[in-house]
Amino acid sequence: MTDSVAVVGGGAVGVTAARELAARGADVTLFERGDIASESTGRAAGICYDAFAGRTDAAVAARAMNRFRELAAETRFSFRERPYVWLARDGDERKAEAIREQVPRMRERGRNVDLLDAADLRAEFPTLATDDVAVAAVAWDAACADPAEYAAVVAERAADAGATIRTDTEVGVTSDPAVVTSDGTVDFDAVLVAAGAHARPLLAEAGVAVPIKAYRVQALVTEPIPGGEGLPTLYDASGEFYVRPRDGGVLVGDGVERRDFDPDDWDRTADDAFVEGALERIDVSLAPDVDRPDGFDRAWAGLCTATPDRDPLVGEVEPELFVAAGWHGHGFMRAPALGRTVAGEILGDDGIAAFDPTRFDGDEQFPVVEGMTVE
Structure with missing residues (x-):
């Protein structure tokens, strides 16, 4: 049983995972080095759609759109068709x-x-x-939506469900798994790194290489x-x-x-x-x-x-150490679905095989391709 989980990163994916984990009974602490949505989520365009040709991508996008609409119906979050x-x-x-x-x-x-x-x-x-x-x-x-508003609303819901939200708290990660703060090292049953561009250096501290x-x-x-x-x-x-x-x-x-x-x-x-x-x-x-x-x-x-194949890394990269990163600019629009997916995987549910981070060795060389590119 995974009782305690640390989520590193207070963007759209991190707060979604924290809320889902807390709602399912886990003891969750979310660590964010700044404010909620202060990094990539707060700078995102807020474009949402389900127009994907791949089977997995289309299914994920459809789930995300439905959950955006559910949140808008229940809270102050605005989701304009x-x-x-x-x-x-x-x-x-x-x-x-x-x-x-x-x-x-x-x-x-x-x-x-x-x-x-x-x-x-x-x-x-x-x-x-x-x-x-x-x-x-x-x-x-x-x-279209305001990504910062989404993150703020979902962070509030995570806190209401019992999650501890620690902003202005920079951390490191170890493979134990544990989180290192200025106050010392805190052990957890599982750690999720959902820290966007900071995911690669954070995981490197734990001895894990990821191609991001x-x-x-x-x-x-x-x-x-x-x-x-x-x-x-x-x-x-x-x-x-x-x-x-x-x-x-x-x-x-x-x-x-x-x-x-x-x-x-x-x-x-x-x-x-x-x-x-x-x-x-x-x-x-x-x-x-x-x-x-x-x-x-x-x-x-x-x-x-x-990432090398333009698909994100979502899942367990080492025992009880998880990652959700590598979005090619599509992290916000996928957050309601994939934040829940990785939370479920932490708690023992199946993940998405196509997004399994262990499909790579971690040292791959690859060109950067922007997410909306039509090929």
């Missing part, structure tokens, strides 16, 4: 063909997605620029524009950027740097070149008669994590 559009531009036949191939596979998985030509796209979403669109797809089961790379991403929110909240979420596969309504303006995500970053030494501010390019990307995304923002409200950078 919003279609998710992705497209390829004229001249980008490789990605256009990838979209044409994806949609039938998604529909085979029961996903509510449609393939659209430029005329169909214009009719459904007149606020988008469509003149040079080769092909588009839309996922109707999609939404941290890569830098950037985002910007513009000043409000008339009708901004009526836009769909859009991923431009040819331009490799996404836009979504946020706070009355438009959130733009891009600026991916595909190399490994030190999670303790990186620039959290957005680059000037990214800011200038982001405003240009909004201009090419919107139909001519849609108002453009005059400027931006805020911009920032964040870290995402990558």
